[in-house]
Amino acid sequence: MKASLLLALVCTAVLAAGARADTPDEPEALVRKVQELAQKATAMAKSAFSAVHESEAAQQARRWLEDNADAAKQRLAWLKEQLAQVWKRAPAA
Known part of the structure; x- marks a missing residue:
């Protein structure tokens, strides 16, 4: 996965998490959602790199x-x- 694509996915995830936040007064929820999305993106990237490495x-x-x-x-x-x-x-x- 290219770095630019990964960056675009992370930015989209941050925007989506901000849009899904119930109120702007809940920054902890937003941070938690962003962290979860970043962990998922990291897991996906590691999986992709492993697949390429083992190809x-x-x-x-x-x-x-x-x-x-x-x-x-x-x-x-x-x-x-x-x-x-x-x-x-x-x-x-």
């Missing part, structure tokens, strides 16, 4: 990264060596 695509991506991490490290080390050699050859200004 087959995420598992394949993690396996690919694990398999290719060593190759990336080797390429980075090679690049550092090349840059060090170029730096040594550069004339001093």
